Amino acid sequence: MTNTLKTFTPLAWRNLWRNPRRTVITLIVVSIGLWSVLFFNSFLNAWMQASKDATLSLLIGQGQIHAPGYLDDPSIEALMPPPSGKLLAALNDPRISNWVARLQLPGVVESEYKTLPINIMGVDPEAEKHISSIPGKVVEGHYLTSTSDAGVVIGLHLAERLKTGLGRRVILMSQNTEGKLSEQSFDVIGLFDADQATEDYYAFTGIKAAQQYVGLKNQIAQIAFAIPVEENLDPVLSKLKQAAPDLDIRSWKELSVYLATSDSFMKGFIYVWLAVVFSLMAIGIVNTQLMAVFERTHEFGLLRALGMKSRRVLLLVTLESTFLIGFGVLLGMLLSGLSIYALSGGIDLSGFAAGLEMAQGGQVLFPKLDPVAFLVFSLLVWLLGILVALWPARRASRLSPVEAMRYAS
Amino acid sequence: MKTPNVTCRGVGKVFGKGELAVKALVDVDLDIMPGDFATLAGPSGSGKTTLLNMVGALDTPTSGEVTIEGQPLGKLNKSELSDLRLNRIGFVFQAYNLIPVLSARENIEFVMELQGIPANERKTRAQQVLAEVGLKGLDNRRPSELSGGQQQRVAIARALVSRPSIVLADEPTANLDSKTTSELVALMYRLNQELGITFLIGTHDPRVMEHSRRHIELLDGRIASDTKI
Ligand SMILES: Nc1ncnc2c1ncn2[C@@H]1O[C@H](COP(=O)(O)OP(=O)(O)OP(=O)(O)O)[C@@H](O)[C@H]1O
Numbered sequence: 213m214t215n216t217l218k219t220f221t222p223l224a225w226r227n228l229w230r231n232p233r234r235t236v237i238t239l240i241v242v243s244i245g246l247w248s249v250l251f252f253n254s255f256l257n258a259w260m261q262a263s264k265d266a267t268l269s270l271l272i273g274q275g276q277i278h279a280p281g282y283l284d285d286p287s288i289e290a291l292m293p294p295p296s297g298k299l300l301a302a303l304n305d306p307r308i309s310n311w312v313a314r315l316q317l318p319g320v321v322e323s324e325y326k327t328l329p330i331n332i333m334g335v336d337p338e339a340e341k342h343i344s345s346i347p348g349k350v351v352e353g354h355y356l357t358s359t360s361d362a363g364v365v366i367g368l369h370l371a372e373r374l375k376t377g378l379g380r381r382v383i384l385m386s387q388n389t390e391g392k393l394s395e396q397s398f399d400v401i402g403l404f405d406a407d408q409a410t411e412d413y414y415a416f417t418g419i420k421a422a423q424q425y426v427g428l429k430n431q432i433a434q435i436a437f438a439i440p441v442e443e444n445l446d447p448v449l450s451k452l453k454q455a456a457p458d459l460d461i462r463s464w465k466e467l468s469v470y471l472a473t474s475d476s477f478m479k480g481f482i483y484v485w486l487a488v489v490f491s492l493m494a495i496g497i498v499n500t501q502l503m504a505v506f507e508r509t510h511e512f513g514l515l516r517a518l519g520m521k522s523r524r525v526l527l528l529v530t531l532e533s534t535f536l537i538g539f540g541v542l543l544g545m546l547l548s549g550l551s552i553y554a555l556s557g558g559i560d561l562s563g564f565a566a567g568l569e570m571a572q573g574g575q576v577l578f579p580k581l582d583p584v585a586f587l588v589f590s591l592l593v594w595l596l597g598i599l600v601a602l603w604p605a606r607r608a609s610r611l612s613p614v615e616a617m618r619y620a621s
Numbered sequence: 622m623k624t625p626n627v628t629c630r631g632v633g634k635v636f637g638k639g640e641l642a643v644k645a646l647v648d649v650d651l652d653i654m655p656g657d658f659a660t661l662a663g664p665s666g667s668g669k670t671t672l673l674n675m676v677g678a679l680d681t682p683t684s685g686e687v688t689i690e691g692q693p694l695g696k697l698n699k700s701e702l703s704d705l706r707l708n709r710i711g712f713v714f715q716a717y718n719l720i721p722v723l724s725a726r727e728n729i730e731f732v733m734e735l736q737g738i739p740a741n742e743r744k745t746r747a748q749q750v751l752a753e754v755g756l757k758g759l760d761n762r763r764p765s766e767l768s769g770g771q772q773q774r775v776a777i778a779r780a781l782v783s784r785p786s787i788v789l790a791d792e793p794t795a796n797l798d799s800k801t802t803s804e805l806v807a808l809m810y811r812l813n814q815e816l817g818i819t820f821l822i823g824t825h826d827p828r829v830m831e832h833s834r835r836h837i838e839l840l841d842g843r844i845a846s847d848t849k850i
């Protein structure tokens with residue numbers, strides 16, 4: 213076998229260049245096809261990353277802690293004290309870049325025109341600035357200034373629906389600790405610009421002001437934390453769970469099923485793309501290789517007449533496609549590497565920002581080369597390419613020498 | 622009594638079926654003896670190529686039996702027939718005999734590579750046969766850089782490099798001018814005389830027949846005459 217390869221390798225190599233035009237066409241087909249897969253993959257990953265970052269940095273963070281039962285029924289009975297002791301120590305782990313405590317209460321907001329459902333968010337404005345992008349998204353007025361700031365910051369769209377605005381007052385209503393409805397008017401001090409769902413369903417006020425308003429001392433509903441390095445998520449999560457076994461501690465994947473699903477959907481989508489591109493490539497490969505075999509009919513007849521066995525003809529032709537597709541793959545890898553590198557400084561999509569906002573996409577994408585995906589996709593294309601090229605090769609090997617020899621070159 | 626290199630006993634070949642059936646060979650009996658320099662002639666369509674294909678283990682007869690060096694071909698499978706062609710039979714076809722991407726020497730070495738002969742031996746033997754056919758120094762030329770006659774010489778060199786039981790040549794001079802034809806036949810004849818290579822040459826060409834030591838005439842798939850000269 214090794215001897216046969218040694219004999220056939222130079223022959224296969226030279227045969228590749230007998231019809232340079234066809235060889236070049238195949239190289240282009242394979243390399244552009246692979247490039248589209250590899251480049252699209254990193255583009256999609258960058259887009260997923262950007263949109264995930266954008267969503268998580270609004271409010272979710274990489275994970276949250278609640279009292280048990282709160283997520284099922286977010287009522288004032290399912291609250292917890294601010295973190296202390298072991299949990300506080302765990303939250304101050306260096307892998308957690310920031311964390312915040314919030315009081316989130318379901319309620320309604322009322323203006324002269326309308327009453328709408330809302331989540332009343334009592335926050336610590338200073339801490340929020342380090343973990344949430346909302347303070348930075350205030351486009352009219354200003355964000356809250358302290359924990360006891362009794363102003364309210366709402367979304368632009370909500371203000372529009374309520375027909376209210378900066379400097380006007382709205383009434384917030386929520387159940388209080390006595391099981392009655394607390395009702396209090398708040399000054400609208402800021403309007404933020406985010407995606408519509410966030411704009412519609414959140415109203416921010418100082419956490420102390422919110423606690424006071426419903427008759428709480430210092431209880432909170434939620435701790436959100438940020439873990440910048442993805443690999444740290446699971447270990448930190450288990451550390452937190454150990455520190456507070458009685459609390460409900462979840463990662464963003466459990467908190468935002470939508471985001472987790474779209475994450476895996478996008479990852480699946482690249483395979484659909486791969487299948488499409490590969491089918492087109494396969495047609496190209498099979499066509500050119502069939503043509504190459506057809507043109508050399510007489511020669512294959514000659515080889516068989518001289519005593520070359522059909523499986524060696526198969527090997528020879530397969531070796532040719534292995535080289536050919538292999539070079540196409542290398543070229544595609546090079547092309548992808550270069551184009552990803554060229555764009556690694558960031559692709560600014562702010563021109564499409566309005567469209568992306570709907571999908572909560574970030575505005576600047578940073579395509580990265582994922583070495584594992586890079587190699588796996590390249591290898592996959594190579595092997596699949598060789599596989600489809602087996603068909604023309606089989607044709608060549610099954611030619612009858614007499615018939616093939618009658619076929620004049 | 623010498624044993625024949627090739628025997629045909631009652632060999633028949635029918636192409637196609639029913640109304641369209643063509644009897645290309647009918648009941649051919651033939652012995653090719655060691656050292657024969659035989660020409661196979663006959664009008665177009667008389668069955669020359671078909672008979673050479675049978676003897677060369679390229680095609681199987683519909684009746685009768687071909688035997689090479691005492692080995693009945695009917696008992697061999699495809700792979701064994703390939704090996705037989707590779708090791709025991711030399712072929713020279715009308716044209717396009719060579720692998721275009723290989724040089725003269727590489728074309729000859731290629732068959733030896735298939736035979737599993739080690740590299741150093743391949744090289745010396747290829748150079749030796751190239752010298753025998755008068756192509757010394759043209760080792761590294763590709764077929765496209767050789768004249769038609771030179772290409773046929775390379776094919777002859779390749780055919781005889783493994784000292785086959787028989788060299789089969791089907792119209793080897795059909796594409797050559799008369800001077801080149803004469804030189805090529807003279808070469809084959811010399812190889813026959815000096816090295817004892819057995820030849821069976823299918824041809825129309827009187828210049829080829831000039832050197833013939835045995836002349837076989839086919840007519841409608843039957844042997845019409847078989848004369849020693
Ligand atoms: N594959 C085939 N299928 C059908 N008929 C065939 C086939 N090969 C040969 N024949 C027929 O068999 C007969 C003998 O053909 P063959 O090629 O052996 O003749 P030939 O003597 O070599 O002729 P030429 O001098 O033209 O080369 C012819 O009638 C031919 O048409």
Ligand SMILES: [Mg+2]
Pocket residue numbers: 669670671791
């Ligand atoms: Mg013929």
